[in-house]
Amino acid sequence: MNILKNKQQRTDFIFVMSVLIPIMVLFTIIRFIPILQTFGVSFFKKSMIRPERSFIGFENYTYILKDKEFIRSLMNTLFISFFSVTLSVVFGLFLAMQVNNAIIKGMKFWQAVLFIPVIVSMVPSTLMWKMLFDYNFGVVNYVLNVIGLRSIDWINNESIVRWPIVIVGIWKEMGYNMMIFFVGLKAVPHELYESADIDGATKSQKLWYITLPQIKPITLFITVMSFIKFIKVFTQAFVMTSGSQSSGNIFKTLVYYIYQQGFTFHSMGRASAASMVLLIIVFVLTWFQMRLSKD
Amino acid sequence: MRKKLLFLLLIVAIMVTPLFAGGDSEKAGSKEVKLTLWNSSQTMVEWYDEVVTPAFKEMYPEVTDVEVLYLPIQDFVKKLAVALPSGDVPDIMEIEDSWATPYLTAGYFDPNTPELNRILDQMRPELKNTVTYKGKTYGVPVAPFHELFFYNLDMMAEAGITEIPDTMDEVIQAAVKMTKRDATGKIERSGFSMRLGGNPSGTSQKFWVLGLLPNGVDIWEESKTQPGKYHAGFDNEGGYNALKMYLEMLYKYEVDDFASMKDTEAFAKERTAINMREPSAAVSIERQGPNVNWVAAPMPVGNVRRATFLITLNLYVPKDSPKANKDLARKYIELATSEKMQDNNAINRAGFHPYTSVDPASFVQDRLKPGFAMPDDMHIITVPVHNAYDMAQVKLGEALPNILKKAELVNDPEGIKREVAYLASLVNDAYAEFDEYAE
Structure with a gap:
């Protein structure tokens, strides 16, 4: 019996390994080794287009940490991440509750409509929003004019263009968040609400004392995953501020900084150092999520 | 057993077929290229x-x-x-x-x-x-291609301007007369379409040809003490005048602003009266604004000289x-x-004919011809083969729009000097990246 059990275990072990090893090898080749190489290159002065390289220790790190553009890019990225994540989570939860309560007819249809932005590619989405925010012909300024307000130059000002970029992010993300929250809300036991009704709880009390605590793990998951996604923000900021009618990538994000160091200035050492900083931020967030999950 | 063998053969066939499918015609014995x-x-x-x-x-x-x-x-x-x-x-x-x-x-x-x-x-x-x-x-x-000016002739006539401006001062005066605003003061039609953003290289290219070169300075200059080494060439009176002119066009003469429509699109849609561009823009103007009545002209004379680039x-x-x-x-x-x-x-x-024996104006359409006539005083500047040049351009082009947003600088000569020194430091940083060139 014991031998049989061992045989069974061996068979299981072989099966699990035969399935896992190819994936682990692939993961090592396309993820783990490049990360290690990036870490290694970050200590060298290395041009993307020249074979020679020289060891310079932490010089790339000290350069980027002193570089005003890097700090600006980091601050811009944190701004976008904070507002996009917070607002897309809040709106996502709000929409999920409406869908869950089926307050209007054809909720399945509206659910699908709200999910459309998630599947639309980021470039056309951003171009569409860019047209809406255009100073001369955009609908947003038209509406402002109709209600007696002056047009705003949304795109050409670093402190203003961040808001259209946040809006694009929320618009893209909230449909996904809604779906996840919807699943979470479905799993909340009805009995809890029935008991609350008997006790005379108000809607806001039910939300605060039943719904939110029950969906806490999902909220945490969405928040951290969204943050990891937004910390890598690039496309919407790049497209929104590119082109001859725009102000020329005035709103630089961390990924754009890495792209520019690598592809424009060919400095792989600095691009790698900046990538490692990004990696550390993502690591900290993941650790934070695991820590909170344990609690 | 037979099934297994067939299956194995099928797998081998699938794996080997692409090796034969990709061969080029030359290898197959044909001389086709x-x-x-x-x-x-x-x-x-x-x-x-x-x-x-x-x-x-x-x-x-x-x-x-x-x-x-x-x-x-x-x-x-x-x-x-x-x-x-x-x-x-x-x-x-x-x-x-x-x-x-x-x-x-x-x-x-x-x-x-x-x-x-x-x-x-x-x-x-x-x-x-x-x-x-x-x-x-x-x-x-x-x-x-070189750089020239496009003028909207109808707008000039409407403003009572009878001659194509020949100096930068005349260009600004004409631009002031042709700028139009709506009741709220918003620019409806700019007098001169300034390059205030877009691709950073392009932004600094325009600053180079409109601001620096006519003021007798360049993005870089060779060291007087170490030949073959370079540094920023505009941390001086020429650079000061170039930045001052840009700021005055925006905040003193107000011939353009950041929000108004820009470049060839604006010119073709009659949202600007004067645009500085390369000649091939004529093709886009004719497509987007076939009824626009325009003519090209060479770069005007600046404070020090008349100059254009040849890229x-x-x-x-x-x-x-x-x-x-x-x-x-x-x-x-x-x-x-x-x-x-x-x-x-x-x-x-509308390309610039590169042959010395040919007059560049001889083949282009009549409206472009004046822009191709190279006056005797025209300096033609080209881009050197310097590794640092592109980085210097990008850094300059990224920083410039942010400086130009500071309206208060227009009345602050010391502030302008500070900003010029800052721009020059960016160029010097770029040259310092390449030991081969940095002074």
Whole structure:
């Protein structure tokens, strides 16, 4: 019996390994080794287009940490991440509750409509929003004019263009968040609400004392995953501020900084150092999520 | 057992088939050749496909096609950075001079053959500057372009301006008269379309030709004490005057602002009266605004001199391109850069004819001719083969719009000096990145 059990275990072990090893090898080749190489290159002065390289220790790190553009890019990225994540989570939860309560007819249809932005590619989405925010012909300024307000130059000002970029992010993300929250809300036991009704709880009390605590793990998951996604923000900021009618990538994000160091200035050492900083931020967030999950 | 064997054979067949499917026609015994060319200028694709390639195929019947792969500039820049070091390259590459520099100095292109140099020798001497590195030449200019002004004649007439301005002061005065605002004070039509953003390289290119060169200074200058070393050339009175002029155009004369429509699109839609651009913009103006009544004119005289740049798209043979096709690739470049083909380029694309023996104005349409007439006092400046140049341009172009947003600077001479010194420090930082050049 014991031998049989061992045989069974061996068979299981072989099966699990035969399935896992190819994936682990692939993961090592396309993820783990490049990360290690990036870490290694970050200590060298290395041009993307020249074979020679020289060891310079932490010089790339000290350069980027002193570089005003890097700090600006980091601050811009944190701004976008904070507002996009917070607002897309809040709106996502709000929409999920409406869908869950089926307050209007054809909720399945509206659910699908709200999910459309998630599947639309980021470039056309951003171009569409860019047209809406255009100073001369955009609908947003038209509406402002109709209600007696002056047009705003949304795109050409670093402190203003961040808001259209946040809006694009929320618009893209909230449909996904809604779906996840919807699943979470479905799993909340009805009995809890029935008991609350008997006790005379108000809607806001039910939300605060039943719904939110029950969906806490999902909220945490969405928040951290969204943050990891937004910390890598690039496309919407790049497209929104590119082109001859725009102000020329005035709103630089961390990924754009890495792209520019690598592809424009060919400095792989600095691009790698900046990538490692990004990696550390993502690591900290993941650790934070695991820590909170344990609690 | 039979089933297993059949299954194994099927697997082997699936794996082996692609190895045979990909063989090129030359290896199969045929002499047919297909050349590939990468470019980033959409208007040039038509010219290669419809003018150069048919003539080339007639001369070399073994060439079945010259495939031109067009990539928008951002993608093209990325592709260059990946393709050239990895050796995955086409037979011919068309690259703008300053973008090619890092690759040229790193040895990714073949030096010119005597035949290509013979063509180069017949071209304007300034152009040689863009392809010469350490005494050797790499590539041949195929599409040079210079900078000129486009004027809307109807708007000029409406403002009572009868003559094309010849100095920058006259340009600003004319622009003031042609600027139109709505009831709220918002600019409806700018008097002069300033380049205040977009691709940073372009932003600094325009500042270079409109601000720095007419004030007698350049982005870089050679060290007086260490020949062969360079530093920013505008941390001086010329640079101060250039930045001051930009600020005054925005905040004193108010001929443009950040929000109004810009560039060729604005000119074609009659949202600006004067635009500074390369001549090929005429094609877009005619497409987008066929009824616009315009004329071109040469760059006006600035505080110190009259100047324009000559930027070129060059054709290069990559070092790692297929060896069997190299001769044909060079023949293609010889044909595309021949005087006859350049005549055609000037007619169809409003290109700047590079041959010394030809008057650049002779082939272009009448409305463009005045912009091609090179007055005797015109200085023609080209981009040097410096590794730091592109980085310097990008850094300058990124910083400039933020400085120009500071309206308070217009009445602050010390502030302007500070900003000029800051811009110059960015250029010096870029040169410092390359020990070869930094002073």
